[in-house]
Amino acid sequence: MTLTSFGPANRIKRSAETHPLTWRLRDDGEAVWLDEYQAKNGYAAARKAFAEMAQDDIVQTVKDSGLKGRGGAGFPTGVKWGLMPKDESINIRYLLCNADEMEPNTWKDRMLMEQLPHLLIEGMLISARALKTYRGYIFLRGEYTTAAKHLNRAVEEAKAAGLLGKNILGSGFDFELFVHTGAGRYICGEETALINSLEGRRANPRSKPPFPAAVGVWGKPTCVNNVETLCNVPAIIADGVDWYKSLAREGSEDMGTKLMGFSGKVKNPGLWELPFGVTGRELFEDYAGGMRDGYKLKAWQPGGAGTGFLLPEHLDAQMYAGGIAKVGTRMGTGLAMAVDDSVNMVSLLRNMEQFFARESCGFCTPCRDGLPWSVKLLMAIENGEGQPGDIETLLGLVGFLGPGKTFCAHAPGAVEPLGSAIKYFRHEFEAGIAPVSAAVPPLARPIVVGA
Incomplete structure (x- = not known):
């Protein structure tokens, strides 16, 4: 793991004036x-x-x-x-x-x-x-x-x-x-x-x-x-x-510098102190070095698992709260993750939602029951056993667990990547829906909420 503040080819050195x-x-x-x-x-x-x-x-x-x-x-x-x-x-x-x-x-x-x-x-x-x-x-x-x-x-x-x-x-x-x-x-x-x-x-x-x-x-x-x-x-x-x-880039509404990073199959995964307002493309290409040979960037998250997925064309967004909000999600922690073209988004989301469901404190019903429900639906879709209407149910859960619907911000953060993944990669979710002839009647499909 790289923990450095050096720029491209180590040409930019850290100093008290620029890297507090x-x-x-x-x-x-x-x-x-x-x-x-x-x-x-x-x-x-x-x-x-x-x-x-x-x-x-x-x-x-x-x-x-x-x-x-x-x-x-x-x-x-x-x-x-x-x-x-x-x-x-x-x-x-x-x-x-x-x-x-x-x-x-x-x-x-x-x-x-x-x-x-x-x-x-x-x-x-x-x-x-x-x-x-x-x-x-x-x-x-x-x-x-x-x-x-x-x-x-x-x-x-x-x-x-x-x-x-x-x-x-x-x-x-x-x-x-x-x-x-x-x-x-x-x-x-x-x-x-x-x-x-x-x-x-x-x-x-x-x-x-x-x-x-x-x-x-x-x-x-x-x-x-x-x-x-x-x-x-x-x-x-x-x-x-x-x-x-003065440390922030022109156009940024956030002041100072921020520790930003990139993980995933990039050439130089790491952590750097950068001024607010740098673009995601600078972070991805100049610092993280782009994708490793043989891989293409499919999607990225700008600031942790609780932020929405963005596409490669969104890399030109400035890395500050308002800049990332313009392309539809949140800055979060500022440590981005690259998703390569070998990753199935349904499997990735199932893994994420399992984490969030397990970490729920269980206090409020939407979070306690809604997140495990999303995991069960995603597991079925991942195995090619999804039923007609499952994607709509997932989108319904994204709405029911959104901001202002739960006791704290855990559930809204958990479903934000789910909603964005369906928005940009719906075809991958649809691929896991079983043919109508093989569909199990809804009343015969047990979903043990909260299990």
């Missing part, structure tokens, strides 16, 4: 520990925030920068921070880092935590100062054992250096930080399910309102941000809003 997230990375892929991190201007932004900026000024700076959540939803970070209560009498507040990262085809947060753990800690330290939170948790996907090891070591280094704990940098501000490994459920990526899991409860999403900023962990005000989101904060504080905005 990745310029400190070591070429050998080893972690950057405290001494090296500080030698590379690490914690300078934290010192500036503590010595020169009022807490509300930090919030306003992040808001003015246009930083948006990098976990997939893209909610403005400064706006989210502004929802935390202003009442100074509320002295127990929490900052949570969402490091669950179980979106298939996505590994960007893993790279940051394994190789630049102090960047995340510095981002959380500045954020805690801005939000007046006295305790933070990194809610980490349990399978990320190397990331857990590196983060725990970095936390201890920061404590020993007076960058965590009591009276940080002589400011009188206290902040404790803990690494919490979760049980490994996709639904924990939803912030309120994460909060429930952290409290030791079943990882079900909560009803909103109240939002976590008002009633979060153990009933206290809580802010939840993604790993990559928090890692952007030090550069914004150190170098300013105008510089940060």
Whole structure:
């Protein structure tokens, strides 16, 4: 797996001016520990925030920068921070880092935590100062054992250096930080399910309102941000809003840079820090190197398994939320997957929907029963045993499980690729429908919903 920010033929080098997230990375892929991190201007932004900026000024700076959540939803970070209560009498507040990262085809947060753990800690330290939170948790996907090891070591280094704990940098501000490994459920990526899991409860999403900023962990005000989101904060504080905005390409409504990648049968699968607004074609051809010899690009997803499929002609779309929305889906995590011409879309969708059905928390009926139903229909079509009307039933499920129809966003994300696959590759689904003469009467076809 390539974890690099180099451009075509390594002509574009990383620098602090153009690659705020990745310029400190070591070429050998080893972690950057405290001494090296500080030698590379690490914690300078934290010192500036503590010595020169009022807490509300930090919030306003992040808001003015246009930083948006990098976990997939893209909610403005400064706006989210502004929802935390202003009442100074509320002295127990929490900052949570969402490091669950179980979106298939996505590994960007893993790279940051394994190789630049102090960047995340510095981002959380500045954020805690801005939000007046006295305790933070990194809610980490349990399978990320190397990331857990590196983060725990970095936390201890920061404590020993007076960058965590009591009276940080002589400011009188206290902040404790803990690494919490979760049980490994996709639904924990939803912030309120994460909060429930952290409290030791079943990882079900909560009803909103109240939002976590008002009633979060153990009933206290809580802010939840993604790993990559928090890692952007030090550069914004150190170098300013105008510089940060200038990083994005013309035409992009999203500011700064983004970790983007490509997986699948491409020549150079990997992960790169690129400005918002690059085209999918640049990402696919210049960085991922196009398809391997003998394969053709059939379709691609722009940002994880929960985003819709696009065709090769959509590669000219700009990689930012609005740019991808123009061609009919979402930016998601920004890590794309190439589907080659040897892949049957029905089989691919059956595999995806099995994952999403298994990962449903089971709380609401459309998700709990609808996703297994889609899997059964897809399995029948995959085996050439589909019945007339099955495709229409699948499209009906796409509508019934869409945005606003379920308790959280799990089901809408699960059916988005299904709807787009039928839209662009319906003939492959039709090929799995049995001839009418072989059709089994509907009442004789058992579908055990939820099994």
